[in-house]
Amino acid sequence: MSNQITVTNPATGEVLAQIPADSADxxxxxxKAGHEAFKKFSKTTAYERAALLEKWAELILANKQELAEIMTKENGKPLPESLGEAAYTASYLTWYAEEAKRLYGRTIPAATSSKRLLVTQQGIGLVAAITPWNFPAAMMTRKAGPALAAGCTFIVKPAEDTPLTMIRLVELAHEAGIPKDVVQIVNGKGSEIGPLFTGSDYVRKITFTGSTPVGKLLIQQSAETVKGVSMELGGHAPFIICEDADIDYAVTQALASKFRNAGQTCVCANRFLVHESVVAEFSEKFAKAAAALKVGNGMDAGVEVGPVINKKGFDKIVEQIEDAKAKGATVLAGGTTNHDVEKGYFFINPTVLGNVTHDMNIMQEETFGPVAPIVSFKTYEEAVEIANNTPFGLAAYFFTDNYKRGIFFQENLDFGILGWNDGLPSTAQAPFGGMKESGIGSEGGIEGIQPYLETKYLSIGNI
Structure with a gap:
């Protein structure tokens, strides 16, 4: 296995740290330590676990400035976004502190008076998590919160690009009183640590946020030991705008959805489907607003769009822009870059593309960057057909003030998360998960704790 991980700032190319990678041993x-710790931690009361989660959340909020600065430096997102993520990170812990107290069992009426039938729930065991670089804090607590609430122990491997945020987050967990073997971190390459997680008899559940191909591999590997799996995978979100929509409002929501974290979110709008009667108005207003966004180092005041995470991501985005242009797309805003390969920073100006056709790569592949392709539609059935024509089904957005159209979209769009006149629907108290190849299971809400529980049935006879 690799000996160390070099962490750099994608806005400057500066080396932030070199941290040791964990060996296989x-x-x-x-x-093994996490497995052993489960035996004791699983016997704690719901109130004890809730208190630990609440204390951890308090420490995150008390140290949110420090956490946010670490996030911005290693991830690139603007500091206000990182501060928002710190609060979002804590919200999962406070939510699941309450859910720990709601893990009810039940009594089932028996067919005879001499029997009693009971159902209880208990933690599944040691949970191994693999988290992404785009939300280096929140994607951890969205998994750790319900796992700990259920009485599980937890070990996490952060993305190689952004381990520093996670290291500090785990330190705060220990400061909150959570035993060190109950929440642990390992660092290294996913291709090396993933098989150790999936092949271990000590791990009873794998939870992963990342690409669909990697998720499929983890599912295959986990089958050998019949582990539980939760997968939050890729997306290709449509953003549908009807002729009766409030266009100015839709533009503000489109900006928030598309360009947050430089377009590097699994639920960000990827395909803008606009009714033919308003496509010109929306395109003009959206392009003007996108061009006005300030691009730069996330630590600088007023910056709204930071760099993309690395050269691999940068090259993919540029390829999609060039492919679209070669096939006839019109650049309405952006389309230019500001990068220096030698220094290692990668900026892409917020880009809006018109005259987009469905044969362009950007309409077929998740972009993960600040590029917005616009296509028009005539009928709502056509919009749904375009939206659903993808193997992914994570998030979709639609803007209309007509309740019949809204219900039509709600019932016919094959996506796990829907935003009706809302470009930012994610919240700790609601389920977050996709259909089709976008994942298995949900995170957040009351649904988010169920994957960390085993159901146990007891039949008592001769009463």
Whole structure:
């Protein structure tokens, strides 16, 4: 396995830290420690676990400035977004502190008076998590919150690009009183640590946020030991705008959805489907607003769009822009870059493309960057057909003030998360998960704790 991980600032190319990668022996030792710790931690009361989660949340909020600065430096997102993520991170812990107290069992009426039938729930065991670089804090607590609430122990591997946020987050967990073997971190390459997680008899559940191909591989590997899996995978979100929509409002929501974190979110709008009667108006207003966004180092005041995370992501985005232009797309805003390969920073100006056709790569592949392709539609059935014509089904957005159209979209769009006149629907108290190849299971809400529980049935006879 690799000996160390170099963490750089994608806005400047500056080396932030070099941290040791865990050896296979170290990872396996931590897995065993987490398994052993489960025996004791699973016996704690719901109130004890809730208190630990609440204390952890308090420490995150008390240290949100520090956490946000770490996030911005290693991820690139603007500091206000990182501050928002710190609050979002804590919200999952406070929500699941309450859900820990709501893990009810039930009594089932028996067919005879001499029997009693009981159902209880208990934590599944050691949970191994693999988290992405785009939300280096929140994607951890969205998994750790329900796992700990259920009485599970937890080990996490952060993305190689952004481990520093996670390291600090785990330190705060321990400061909150959570035992060190109950919440652990390992660092290294996913291709090396993933098989150690999936192949270990100590791990009873894998939870992953990332690309669909990697998710499929983890599912296959987990089958060997019949582990539970939760997968939050890729997306290709449509953003539908009807002729009766409030265009100015839709533009503000489109900006928030598309350009947050430089378009590097799994639920960001990827395909803008606009009714032919308003496509010109929306395109003009949206392009003007996108061009006005300030691009730069996320630590600088007023910056709204930071860099993309690395050269691999940068090259993919540029390829999609060039492919679209070659096939006839019109650049309405942006389309230009500001990068220096030698220095290692990668900026792409917010880009809006018109005259987009469905054969362009950007309409077929998730972009993960600040590029917005616009196509028009004539009928709502056509919009739904275009929206659903993808193997992904994570998030979709539609803007209309007509309740019949809204219900039509709600019932016919094959996506797990829907925003009706809302470009930012994610919240701790609601389920977050996709259909089709966008994942298995939900995170958040009351649904988010169920994957961390086992159901146990007891039949008592001769009463």
């Amino acid at each position: 170290t990872v396996n030792a931590k897995l």
